[in-house]
Structures are given as C-alpha cells and as structure tokens.
Amino acid sequence: MNLKEKIRTVPNWPIKGVMFRDITTLIQDPEGLKEACDAFYDRYKDMPIDKIVGIDARGFIFGAVLAYKMGIGFVPVRKKGKLPYKTIEAAYTLEYGKSIVEMHEDAISPGEKVVIIDDLIATGGTISAAIELVEKLGGDIVELAFVIELPDLKGREKIGNHKIFVLTEFEGE
Helix, strand or coil, X not given: XXXXXXXXXXXXXXXXXXXXXXCHHHHCCHHHHHHHHHHHHHHHCCCCCXXXXXXXXXXXXXXXXXXXXXXXXXXXXXXXXXXXXXEEEEEEEECCEEEEEEEECCCCCCCCEEEEEEEEECCCHHHHHHHHHHHHCCCEEEEEEEEEECHHHCHHHHCCCCCEEEEEECCCC
C-alpha cells in the first residue's frame, strides 16, 4: 500500500497558500493506520528507548500506539494551558502562526532515551520546540519520527544533528 495515496490534500487551509496534508483519511482507513503504526514499530522495536514523546495532537495517535506496542511510557507535548501539573514551555513559529507548547517538568528523567513523533515536519518549528523541551529535561533524543515530510519547507535545517525517520514526503505543489 502507498501511504501517500491515503493522505488527503486540502488547498488553502488553514490560510490561503497552504497545502494542508490531512492524515484523517489515513487514520480512518484500517489498513493505512495499521501500516503506518507497524512501520514505526518495526523501526524502533529493537532500539533501547525509554519514552515516546508525541506532539499535540496528531503525534498522540502514532506515539501512543507505538509506546503501547513497545511497552514503554508516552509523554504528551501539548499546547500551552492544557497540562494540569507544573510545566516547562517552548515557543515556536510555524508556517501560519506562532504558538507555545508545554511538557510536564517531570515527564522525562535525565539520560532517558526518547523518540519524538508527530504527523508532519514542515518548517520545523513545532519539532524544534519539542526538542528544546526534551533537552531541557536531560532526555537523549534517539530519533525524530514523522508520517510526512514537506522537504521544500526545509524543516530539517532547524533540527540540528538529530536523525529523522519519515514514512512519506510531499514535494511542493
């Protein structure tokens, strides 16, 4: 199966000029969801990883499944004001605005091996903020995982030397 064929493109959303890659069509398809989740599991099942960090909100889908299948903990990175305990925060710019994400201050212990997962890497703003949070807590980032990469937006340039694993990519249209 080609995962790319299961992903809908919505032109001019949320603002004019953005080609939004909508994974809801992928995750509502049982075979597509299974294929994507299995691909992440196959990638990480034999690596020494302590936590999966998922980025709000679509990273929760793949991250929680991966953590469950690996028998390890899941850590949510949420939009500001959504977590109930003491948090640390990082600000970022994305292709159509600015935001802040947070993580509980006790979510990761120093030296824990972490994979950060999200649905998409575009300009690299959100993932850069998540990296900042994990590193503030002393986590060791094994890899960054995405369903989709938009290479034309050069998100890789913002993430330093971190390794990336991507299931599919979309060139600019």
